Amino acid sequence: MTDVSVVDIDLDHAPEQPQASSSRSTPWLVAAGVTVVAAALGLSLTLRSGAAPACAAGRTLAAAPPTGTATHSGKATFYDSNGAGGNCSNPAAPANKLYVALGPTEYSAGAACGGFLDVTGPKGTVRVLIMDQCPECAPGHLDLSREAFARIAEPVQGLVPVTYRAVVNPPLPGPLTFRIKEGASQFWFAVRVGNHGNPLRSVEVRQGESGPWRSAARQDYNYWLIASGAGAGPFTLRISDVYGNRATASGIRMAPGQVQNSAVRMYGRGAVAATPRPSASARPPANKPAAGTPTPARRPVEVAKASAPATGTPSAQPAAADARWCGARPLSQ
Numbered sequence: 001m002t003d004v005s006v007v008d009i010d011l012d013h014a015p016e017q018p019q020a021s022s023s024r025s026t027p028w029l030v031a032a033g034v035t036v037v038a039a040a041l042g043l044s045l046t047l048r049s050g051a052a053p054a055c056a057a058g059r060t061l062a063a064a065p066p067t068g069t070a071t072h073s074g075k076a077t078f079y080d081s082n083g084a085g086g087n088c089s090n091p092a093a094p095a096n097k098l099y100v101a102l103g104p105t106e107y108s109a110g111a112a113c114g115g116f117l118d119v120t121g122p123k124g125t126v127r128v129l130i131m132d133q134c135p136e137c138a139p140g141h142l143d144l145s146r147e148a149f150a151r152i153a154e155p156v157q158g159l160v161p162v163t164y165r166a167v168v169n170p171p172l173p174g175p176l177t178f179r180i181k182e183g184a185s186q187f188w189f190a191v192r193v194g195n196h197g198n199p200l201r202s203v204e205v206r207q208g209e210s211g212p213w214r215s216a217a218r219q220d221y222n223y224w225l226i227a228s229g230a231g232a233g234p235f236t237l238r239i240s241d242v243y244g245n246r247a248t249a250s251g252i253r254m255a256p257g258q259v260q261n262s263a264v265r266m267y268g269r270g271a272v273a274a275t276p277r278p279s280a281s282a283r284p285p286a287n288k289p290a291a292g293t294p295t296p297a298r299r300p301v302e303v304a305k306a307s308a309p310a311t312g313t314p315s316a317q318p319a320a321a322d323a324r325w326c327g328a329r330p331l332s333q
Contacts, residue, residue, distance in 0.1 A: 063105050065112030065130070065199045066166045067242050074140030076121060076162045078149035086132030088113035088222040089192055091179075091259070093131070097147040100128040103137030113222040115199040116167040119144065121152025121160050127167060130199075133220075168243060169267055172197050176239065178252050178260045181223055186254070189230040190223040191216070191237070194259075196266045198241040205238075207231035209250050213238065241266060 066072060079101065085092050086101065088110065093099055100119070102112055112130045119126055119142060126148045134143040142164060146155065153160040177194035184190055193203060203224040204213040211231075216224035233254035240246045245267040252260055 063108045063111075065102075065106055065108050065115060065242075066117060066164065067115075067168075067199060068166060069168065071163050071165045072140060073161070073163050074142060075159055076119065076142045076144050076149060076152070077159050078144045078146045078155070079134075080146055081132065087220070088131045090131050090194075093145070094129050097145050098126060098128045098151075099131045099145045100148065101132035101134040101137070101143040102130060103134050103139060103141055105139045107133040107220075109220040110218055110222045112199055114194070114196050116170045116197070117142070117164045118167055119148070119152060119162050119164040121149075121162045122157075123152050123154070126151035127170070168198065169245070170197050172265055172268065174265075175262045176247060176249060176264050176266060177262065178237065178249070179258070180252075180254060180256045180260075182257045184254065184256045185229065186232040187229040189216070189226040190219070191252075192223050193237075193239055196239060196241060198243055198245065198266070200239065201242050202240045203237060204240075205230045206236050208234065209236050239266065 081093050081099070083093050086099070087107070100117060101107075106112060107130075115130045117128050117130065119128060126144075128144060128148045132143075134141070137143055142162060144152075149155060152162065172195055174195050176196060179192045179194070181190035181192070189205065191203070191205070193200065200218075203216045203218075205216055205224075205226060206213050207230060214226055214230060216226050219225050233252065234250070235252045235254075236248060236250040237252055238246065238248045247264050247266050249262045249264045
């Protein structure tokens with residue numbers, strides 16, 4: 001009697017192949033191909049679909065941005081934001097064009113916005129600003145800007161294994177900035193905080209300099225909201241990040257759509273209370289949602305073709321190691 005092995009195939013976590021567009025392989029095509037190969041080998045297949053394969057239980061990650069000093073293994077592709085500021089509602093992409101989009105787990109409903117990662121690939125290491133979300137990216141899949149990808153790998157590769165870690169207290173690009181959202185009034189308040197360096201934990205607001213503090217709620221498009229309003233202003237804001245740094249800025253005006261530059265840094269020299277001043281060159285960013293409406297999540301514009309097969313798990317190990325994630329058994333000789 002022929003010895004038959006059972007191969008457990010997880011269609012939801014099959015290795016991805018980089019493509020020239022954001023489209024993905026159709027699952028039934030993958031299944032058909034697997035069935036043909038299995039038939040030729042005389043194997044019995046157990047095809048499994050669904051959002052939560054049993055083997056993933058030991059490596060399911062809670063939604064949270066990368067923080068601390070831990071090094072993570074994963075993979076990287078690249079896309080082009082065409083200068084837009086991404087789901088984090090940045091006025092524009094950073095001038096150096098070094099940025100990254102994270103999958104929903106690590107983007108964590110906007111909690112990662114404004115932080116930095118050091119990403120290491122075959123050619124070297126690059127520091128990138130977290131400014132966007134990649135809806136289809138699994139944990140460990142970084143969608144870098146084209147310029148950032150070129151720092152760590154040859155673009156023709158399209159997809160490469162990487163390691164990455166959060167940058168704790170990176171050098172700040174400048175003092176904190178504040179942008180009250182279009183449509184805000186004394187009855188509806190939303191503010192975006194810029195130049196904070198680390199992911200933020202909380203934003204508190206009060207009317208003037210002596211009123212009670214009110215906690216704002218983070219939105220996934222990176223504004224902090226008080227749905228019932230915070231008054232007519234001017235306001236004092238108290239900003240705290242995930243590492244315990246705290247800064248307070250007062251004199252923030254009810255000036256929707258206008259960036260207000262402060263003299264307050266989140267940490268380091270100048271991390272003291274001060275009064276912000278409006279930026280003469282500030283302009284409201286284009287294509288922002290109406291008051292209270294989340295920005296639609298981005299999708300990759302471009303992913304280069306690869307010359308090597310992709311791995312299907314967030315791991316920098318060779319593809320052969322993927323079988324160990326799900327306990328797959330080798331084929332019979």
